[in-house]
Amino acid sequence: MLLQVELEAEVDGGECSRCLEPMSVHVQTSFEDLYVFEPRMIEELDEEQVPRDGYIELGVPFRDYILLGMPMNAICSPDCKGICIECGQNLNKGSCEHNHSVVYD
């Protein structure tokens, strides 16, 4: 059985790649999984097994694919100011005494 899934989810537990604030990330992904019904074929094919009652535990693959679909450079807003590299102050919430001109080394 080939399982085709399209997923769209709002995932908590992400963080802004600039200011590191916790944020929910919108994930849109799709995947296919092959499930094998014949128990004796499983060792040969090394695919995931469908239990006898036909119930497929989707929690684990869903979570894995959502994590795969999560953007690596999500930011909380397009004009996020990030954090001070000296003291870690979240510059969206307030400034600090440091010079925040960004220097790329």
Ligand SMILES: [Zn+2]
């Ligand atoms: Zn941010």
Ligand SMILES: [Zn+2]
């Ligand atoms: Zn600072």
